Amino acid sequence: METTENWFTSWFNTPYYHILYKHRNDEDAQFFMRNITSYLALAPTSHIADVPCGKGRHSVYLNSLGYTVSGGDLSPNSIAHAKQFENDHLHFEVWDMRKTIEHRYDAIFNLFTSFGYFEDDTDDIRVLENFKNGLKSNGVLVVDFLNVVKVKNELVSSEVKEIDGIQFRITRSIKEGFIVKTIAFEAEGKQHAYEERVKFLDLEKMKFYFEQAGLTITKIFGNYALDSFDPTTSDRLIIVAE
């Protein structure tokens, strides 16, 4: 069995993470990118940072819309994959969002539940501070998080998903302020066990974090169509701040 100290360092760097999530809806992601860039009225010359970018699916699409994009992720394997898409206006690098950002961007996008990974609140707040300091004076931050209240109300506590011949045995629970998902499976002759831990951050707690980081929330959306946020029915909690 593999054990993990930092679940997000190991799990996201495996090929199995990408297999389990291969059915995520890229059409939705692109629909969201079109809607949010048009809502933000970003100038065509804007430089956007997409952190963490995973294998670069949003970065590549944003670049195809004409923006200059820097994608960063902690996973060396994901960045190695994304690098094949690089061009003069699209770059990828291994990037730890806990580290200070040197460059200043017109916009920083933190997409698809890429926040709330750390045990200590101050680490999550530091990530937001880093994002704030990485923005130009009129820059904008977008954090696309899950709606924890809806997740809690609709929690499927256990299921088996078979993808590419692998049976992923999944459990979900809410424990000590985290939404915890365990993922166990056999692949390549070995037993594997991983865990995802995303902090139970409702709007109130998010507001507190943003305030602590010195960010002003300007808009809150509840889905990729940019409808208003409803605490019980919305799929997403999308926060725009400056």
Ligand SMILES: C[S@@+](CC[C@H](N)C(=O)[O-])C[C@H]1O[C@@H](n2cnc3c(N)ncnc32)[C@H](O)[C@@H]1O
């Ligand atoms: C749920 S995935 C989303 C990735 C991407 N935004 C997408 O939509 O495909 C979360 C990503 O966060 C990355 N990650 C985790 N901790 C990180 C950190 N401290 N700094 C930068 N990236 C991190 C993981 O490697 C993983 O690719």
